[in-house]
Structures are given as C-alpha cells and as structure tokens.
Amino acid sequence: MSGHTRETERLVDLRSDTVTRPTPGMREAMARADVGDDVFGDDPTVNRLQERVAELLGKEAALFVPSGTMANLCAVLALTRPGDAVILSDDAHPFNYESGNLAMVAGVLPRTIPAQHGILNPEAVREAIIRTEDHHFAQTTLIEIENTTNRGGGAIYPIETAADIFALARENGLRVHCDGARVFNAVVESDVPLEEYAKHCDTISFCFSKGLGAPVGSILAGDAETIDRAHRFRKMLGGGMRQAGVLAAAALYALDHHVDRLREDHRRAREFRATLEGTKGLAFPIPSPTNIVYIEVANAPRKVLSLQKRGVLVKATSPTRIRVVFHLDITDEGISKAVKAFQQTA
Ligand SMILES: Cc1ncc(COP(=O)(O)O)c(C=O)c1O
Structure with a gap:
C-alpha cells in the first residue's frame, strides 16, 4: 500500500481511473x-x-x-x-x-x-x-x-x-x-x-x-x-x-x-501513445482502443520509480509491463508532462 495524497496536486496520476476526485459540481450535488x-x-x-x-x-x-x-x-x-x-x-x-x-x-x-x-x-x-x-x-x-x-x-x-x-x-x-x-x-x-x-x-x-x-x-x-x-x-x-x-x-x-467526456480520455490515450510510439526502450504490446495503455519496458518497477521522481505515477502490472490509465483529472498539460517523463527515462 502506498499513498500520494500530500503531493497529489503536482503529480500526474496515471495509475488508474479510480484516483479521480469529485468535482465541485459533484460535491454540491452530494451536499444537496x-x-x-x-x-x-x-x-x-x-x-x-x-x-x-x-x-x-x-x-x-x-x-x-x-x-x-x-x-x-x-x-x-x-x-x-x-x-x-x-x-x-x-x-x-x-x-x-x-x-x-x-x-x-x-x-x-x-x-x-x-x-x-x-x-x-x-x-x-x-x-x-x-x-x-x-x-x-x-x-x-x-x-x-x-x-x-x-x-x-x-x-x-x-x-x-x-x-x-x-x-x-x-x-x-x-x-x-x-x-x-x-x-x-x-x-x-x-x-x-x-x-x-x-x-x-x-x-x-x-x-x-x-x-x-x-x-x-x-x-x-x-x-x-x-x-x-x-x-x-x-x-x-x-x-x-x-x-x-x-x-x-x-x-x-x-x-x-461525465459520460460523453470519456471520449477525451480516449483521445488523450491515443495521443500519448502515438507520441511515444517508436521511442527506444518502449513497446506497445496490445492495442489501446479506450483509456488504458500498456507499455512493455525492460524493468517495470525501476521505470515506475524513475517516472515517480519526475512527478508521473503509473503502475507496474508485471516485471516488464506498465499500465497507464487516462481519466477526468488528467489534462493536456498532464499528458505533455507524462510524455516528457517517459522520453527522459527511456
Ligand atoms: C474490470 C474491472 N472489474 C471490476 C473492478 C473492481 O472494482 P472495485 O475496485 O470498485 O472493486 C475493476 C477495478 O479496477 C475492474 O477494472
């Protein structure tokens, strides 16, 4: 188990689409x-x-x-x-x-x-x-x-x-x-x-x-x-x-x-993948038609730590595989930051 709550604001958290926090509008609906x-x-x-x-x-x-x-x-x-x-x-x-x-x-x-x-x-x-x-x-x-x-x-x-x-x-x-x-x-x-x-x-x-x-x-x-x-x-x-x-x-x-906006997550996943495809040391083993992208790397746990040092959180799902998930709390700036971190650690 680990927690990243203190730093959440400046981190790009791509570990899962479960990490989203309720928006002000949603909180208001909950309060009412x-x-x-x-x-x-x-x-x-x-x-x-x-x-x-x-x-x-x-x-x-x-x-x-x-x-x-x-x-x-x-x-x-x-x-x-x-x-x-x-x-x-x-x-x-x-x-x-x-x-x-x-x-x-x-x-x-x-x-x-x-x-x-x-x-x-x-x-x-x-x-x-x-x-x-x-x-x-x-x-x-x-x-x-x-x-x-x-x-x-x-x-x-x-x-x-x-x-x-x-x-x-x-x-x-x-x-x-x-x-x-x-x-x-x-x-x-x-x-x-x-x-x-x-x-x-x-x-x-x-x-x-x-x-x-x-x-x-x-x-x-x-x-x-x-x-x-x-x-x-x-x-x-x-x-x-x-x-x-x-x-x-x-x-x-x-x-x-929040239903129609899921398309934005898919677009961001596509753009993220397209930008990184061809980068040395990264392979994309399976298609990414929606909001989940898997990346094959030589040493996934080490890669996760290097990315974390650059403010990007992802999940290792096997010794050589990383999962990246796009969601409501990820912006286009977040994508740029994530792409850069992957390029720098490649
Ligand atoms: C396909 C699928 N089914 C079920 C679940 C379980 O959901 P929960 O984490 O709310 O128990 C998940 C969670 O990631 C999932 O990806």
Missing part, C-alpha cells in the same frame, strides 16, 4: 442529496439511481453497491450455487484481482480460458462448457465477460461476440454476467448503445468510481428475482449502506455530466 436509510429501502436518491439505471440498461431492477468487486461477487452468488463452474477469461478481473473471492466466498470453480485481449472466443467457450449427469464434473452454470477489459488494454467486446456468447449460454441453460466496470468507455467509443450491450447478458454491472469520476459506488442490474437475491447477498457481505444517497447523488451527477 435527499437521503434516508437505504437498508430499509428509504433512500430516495438511491432509489432514483437504481430506477434510472435499470431503465437505461433495459433491465427490471438495479442494486447500488459499494464496489465493482461486490457487484461481481453478488452477481456470481445470485446466479450460481457452490460447486458450480464459472467460465471466464484468464485475464478477467475477478480471477486476477478480487482476492480469490470466487473460491473463498462464492465457492465456485473458475474455469479460465485464454482470450485475446480478454475477449472470450465463443468457440473456446463452447468447448469449456460442461453439462452432464456424470457426477465427476462440476456443472458450468455461468459465463462472465468483461467490457471493456482491464488486463486486455481496455478492449471493447464486439457486440456480435457478446451476442454469440449469450446465445450459446441460452442454448446450454447457462447465465451470463457482464462485468461492465468500464462499459461507458465501450459505449462512447463504439457507438453501440448501452442497452444493446445489456441485452446480451442476464446481469450487468458498472462502476461510477472509475472514468465516471464518482468517489464510491457501482451498480448491478438484471431481472427482479436475481437482483432480489443479490440484495440479500449484499447484506450478507456487509454492503448494506445507510444514508447512501450522498453517494448515489454523485453517481447521478456522473451519469449527467
């Missing part, structure tokens, strides 16, 4: 929020957010939760039983970065498959499905997809691929959960409507606390019965929040003001 006890279902702002998101996604119901991790976990708990197998990419967030909760909390068997840029290939999914009366086998009951993909460089699910996977799931009596932590990045970049992405899964979650710039909160949507089950699991996991309207107000503000 009408609130109640959401564990009793009494918070009008949370209720408004849930209804609005359900409608946006074309789902029956939605549930506000503290984090993307809890949204994914509630979905898995609501859609599976312990001992079931869940198919997901070996780059998927829950498999890599959710502290083993699939095994420890949901008690499911992750059946991971290799996937280019984190996008599952429907044929590979078909081969991994196990539905049999033979009691040797864990039964596959769920497929998880991620849109956009974090470890896949912000890759966008082609809508046809999402549709094929959902059709395959239906054919085999399986459910599909979409971890749409950054689904709005997919929407603005692809021009595929949100509802269209949501149509090809049983449940979908997204985060307000990433590119959308809210301080806390994610949401899970699906049919009423599944969301009711998820509501019980949210309580069980300690995720029932009381006057959560102050957070829901930030989320509503983000939906009103």
Whole structure:
C-alpha cells in the first residue's frame, strides 16, 4: 500500500481511473442529496439511481453497491450455487484481482480460458462448457465477460461476440454476467448503445468510481428475482449502506455530466501513445482502443520509480509491463508532462 495524497496536486496520476476526485459540481450535488436509510429501502436518491439505471440498461431492477468487486461477487452468488463452474477469461478481473473471492466466498470453480485481449472466443467457450449427469464434473452454470477489459488494454467486446456468447449460454441453460466496470468507455467509443450491450447478458454491472469520476459506488442490474437475491447477498457481505444517497447523488451527477467526456480520455490515450510510439526502450504490446495503455519496458518497477521522481505515477502490472490509465483529472498539460517523463527515462 502506498499513498500520494500530500503531493497529489503536482503529480500526474496515471495509475488508474479510480484516483479521480469529485468535482465541485459533484460535491454540491452530494451536499444537496435527499437521503434516508437505504437498508430499509428509504433512500430516495438511491432509489432514483437504481430506477434510472435499470431503465437505461433495459433491465427490471438495479442494486447500488459499494464496489465493482461486490457487484461481481453478488452477481456470481445470485446466479450460481457452490460447486458450480464459472467460465471466464484468464485475464478477467475477478480471477486476477478480487482476492480469490470466487473460491473463498462464492465457492465456485473458475474455469479460465485464454482470450485475446480478454475477449472470450465463443468457440473456446463452447468447448469449456460442461453439462452432464456424470457426477465427476462440476456443472458450468455461468459465463462472465468483461467490457471493456482491464488486463486486455481496455478492449471493447464486439457486440456480435457478446451476442454469440449469450446465445450459446441460452442454448446450454447457462447465465451470463457482464462485468461492465468500464462499459461507458465501450459505449462512447463504439457507438453501440448501452442497452444493446445489456441485452446480451442476464446481469450487468458498472462502476461510477472509475472514468465516471464518482468517489464510491457501482451498480448491478438484471431481472427482479436475481437482483432480489443479490440484495440479500449484499447484506450478507456487509454492503448494506445507510444514508447512501450522498453517494448515489454523485453517481447521478456522473451519469449527467461525465459520460460523453470519456471520449477525451480516449483521445488523450491515443495521443500519448502515438507520441511515444517508436521511442527506444518502449513497446506497445496490445492495442489501446479506450483509456488504458500498456507499455512493455525492460524493468517495470525501476521505470515506475524513475517516472515517480519526475512527478508521473503509473503502475507496474508485471516485471516488464506498465499500465497507464487516462481519466477526468488528467489534462493536456498532464499528458505533455507524462510524455516528457517517459522520453527522459527511456
Ligand atoms: C474490470 C474491472 N472489474 C471490476 C473492478 C473492481 O472494482 P472495485 O475496485 O470498485 O472493486 C475493476 C477495478 O479496477 C475492474 O477494472
């Protein structure tokens, strides 16, 4: 764990799109929020957010939760039983970065498959499905997809691929959960409507606390019965929040003001990458269609420290790979500073 709070003002923090701080307008909306006890279902702002998101996604119901991790976990708990197998990419967030909760909390068997840029290939999914009366086998009951993909460089699910996977799931009596932590990045970049992405899964979650710039909160949507089950699991996991309207107000503000501007993050990511492409000692191993850029270097931890000395924060995701993420708090000046720091340390 590390903290950079004291120096935040002069640092260009590209470690993640989760580092954004609420804007003055968002803080004002939070201060004005009408609130109640959401564990009793009494918070009008949370209720408004849930209804609005359900409608946006074309789902029956939605549930506000503290984090993307809890949204994914509630979905898995609501859609599976312990001992079931869940198919997901070996780059998927829950498999890599959710502290083993699939095994420890949901008690499911992750059946991971290799996937280019984190996008599952429907044929590979078909081969991994196990539905049999033979009691040797864990039964596959769920497929998880991620849109956009974090470890896949912000890759966008082609809508046809999402549709094929959902059709395959239906054919085999399986459910599909979409971890749409950054689904709005997919929407603005692809021009595929949100509802269209949501149509090809049983449940979908997204985060307000990433590119959308809210301080806390994610949401899970699906049919009423599944969301009711998820509501019980949210309580069980300690995720029932009381006057959560102050957070829901930030989320509503983000939906009103911070969706279209995600295009700016994508433009900055493209410009940053284009300027540095060809620089000695830096390679770009995968495409960067949205706000995440991966850079291959000889010694990532050493590079991270050299950049930090120049006021630029990035994350090493492997001994030779660095992740750079663009967001609301990054300006064009910030990009220039980051580019210069990369050039000086190359
Ligand atoms: C694709 C994806 N899913 C889920 C999460 C988890 O979100 P949280 O950090 O709010 O638990 C993240 C966080 O970075 C993510 O990138």
